[in-house]
Amino acid sequence: RKGRGVESLSHQRTGAAFWSQFHKTCSSRNKRRRFHRIQHGQCSYTFILPELDACQGGGPHVVQRDAPPIDNEWSAQKLQHLETAMENNTQWLQKLENFIKKSMKPEMVQIQTHAVHNQTATMLEIGTNLLTHTAEQTRKLNVVEAKVLNHTSRIEIQLLENSLSTNKLEKELLLQTSEISQLRDKNSRLESKVQMLESQQRGELEDMREEKNRLQVQYLVRTQMAAIESLEKQLRVASSNNTALQKQQAQLMESVHTLINMVSRSSPRNQRWKDCADAYKAGHSVSGLYHIYIGNMTEPIQVYCDMDTSGGGWTVFQRRINGSLDFQRTWTEYKMGFGDVSGEHWLGNEQVYQLTSQGQYSLRVELRDWEGSSAYSQYDRFTLASERQQYRLYLRGYSGTAGKQSSLATHGTGFSTRDQDNDNCDHCKCALMLTGGNHGSRLWPGLGLPPSQWASIMLNNDDLLRVKKLF
8 A cells, every 4th residue: 555655646746747848837817726537557646637728828739719709609619619628638648648658667567576476475375275274174074074974874774764664564554454444344244233133133032022921821811711611610510409519619619719819910900990991992801800990099999890791891890690698788888899809799889989970881780590591781871979869870771681670770769778768668668678789769660570570680689690780
C-alpha cells in the first residue's frame, strides 16, 4: 500500500509537469480545476484538467471557443462546443495515456517482477502449507473413510442377515397363517357338525322322553284299567251271591278305591281347573279323581270326573254304587258334603252352589236298578241358590228317558233334610219319607204311578244300584 501511494504521487507530479508544457495559464478569475482519475492495474493516476470555458487563446492542443452565439441559437452552439471540447479531451487523454505507458514501463516491469517474486514465495509457502494440511486431512479422511467402510460393511452384513432372517420369518408366518386358516375352516366345519349333532341329539332325546312318558302312561293306564276291569268282573260275580259275599265285595271296592286314588294321584295337579269340563278341554279323557278350584276358594277340592258319559267332562256331586253309605244326614252334612269321592258320596250343597255361580251348567241324572235297567234325565240349565235361599233348585230345558220329574222336584223348590224341612207341605215330611235330602213340594203327582214305585227311582232310594248327578 505504501509503495502504491508513492507511485501515485510521482505520477501525479509527472502529469502536472506534462500539463504545464502543453497548457497555457488560464484566467485568474476562475480558479476551479477538474480532476480525472485513472486506475491501471494496482496503480491509480489523478490528473488536473483545465476549465475550458475560463481559458483564453489556445495552443496547438487547445480548442478555441467561437464567438458568443445569438441568444436564440445559444443552446445549439453550446452543445456543439461541448461536443468539440469532449472530442479534444478524449484525444488528449489518449495521448496522455500513451505517454504514461512509455514513461512508466521500466518501473512497472521492476515492480511487477518484485511483486511476482514476493507473490511466488508467498504462494510457494502457502502451497507448501496447504499441501501439508491437505495431506494430513487426506490421511485423516482415509482413516475415517476406512472406519466408515468397515462400519458400513458390518451394517450391510447385519442388514443382510436381518433381511434373510426377516424373509425366513415371513415365510414361516405365511405358513402358520395358512395353517391357522385351514384349522379355522376345519374348526368351523366341526362346530357346524357338532351343533347339528347336538340339535339332532336333543330332538331325539326329546322324542325318546315323550315316547317314554307316553309309553309309561299307556302302560300304567292299561295296567290299571285291566285291574279295574278284572275287579269289576269279580265285583259283578260277587254281587250276585247276595248278602254272603257283601264283605268280600266291600274289600274289593276298597281295592278299587285304592286303584282309583292311584290313578287320581297320577293325574296332573299343576293346572288350575274350575270344573271337570275344563280338565276335559285340557286333554284329560280318563274318568277318575281330579282337583278343581271353585269360586274364591284358595284350596282345591277333589271331585270325581266322568269323562265317558255323553261326551265327557261331567262333574259328579252325588254318586251311589252299592248302597253302603247312609244318606240320612243333617243340613250341615249336606251343606259340607260327606262320603268318599272315589265311591259313594255327596259333594256338598255349598260346593255345588259355588260351582253353578261361576257359569252356566247342565244337569244329568242317571238311574240304574239291580236288574240292569237304566234311565236318565238331563236339563240344559241348572242353578242352585245359596244357603240363605235354602239351596233352591232352578232347572230349564229337560230331555231324557226317566221322565221330567223322575229324579228331581219342581222348579224353584228348596232343599230339605231330616232336621230342616223346606218342602212347603204341611201334612208330610219328604225328607223323612224319602230317607234323605230332597228337593220337592209334593210327591211327584200326575205321573200315573204310585209314589212308592217312583220312590225307588229317587236320588236317595236304597234300592237303586247306581245314582249319579252330573253337571
